[in-house]
Amino acid sequence: MDHMNPKDIIICRCSDVTLFDLFELFEQGYRSFEELKRIKRVGMGPCQANTCGKMVQWEIAKYFKIPLEEALFHNLRPFTLGIKLKHIKEGSDT
Numbered sequence: 001m002d003h004m005n006p007k008d009i010i011i012c013r014c015s016d017v018t019l020f021d022l023f024e025l026f027e028q029g030y031r032s033f034e035e036l037k038r039i040k041r042v043g044m045g046p047c048q049a050n051t052c053g054k055m056v057q058w059e060i061a062k063y064f065k066i067p068l069e070e071a072l073f074h075n076l077r078p079f080t081l082g083i084k085l086k087h088i089k090e091g092s093d094t
Contacts, residue, residue: 011059012052019059026063032072033057040091 006020017040024037033049033056036042042056043049049056053073061071 010044011055012040014043014047014052015041017042022056022059023059023063026044026060031060031064033060034072 004022007018009019011017011019011022021040022036022042025039030036030039033043033053036056037044043053057068057071057073060066061068064071
């Protein structure tokens, strides 16, 4: 059975990060989603890691042979809503 080349496997479509890119970072000692995010912008695109986040977590766990729960996931931040400056100025809650 032929195995796919890690250079051809896209993990993060938003930032065009391949599995090979992750392996290179793992070999350099990076092992958390937050580190990968800062270096390769994984999970910082329009999907906000909704597409790639769990795949990255899975690859971290698999590469370092640790339980999935120990492969730390990125910090989830709630979506933000815009607020008009006049509401801030007026101290309004809306």
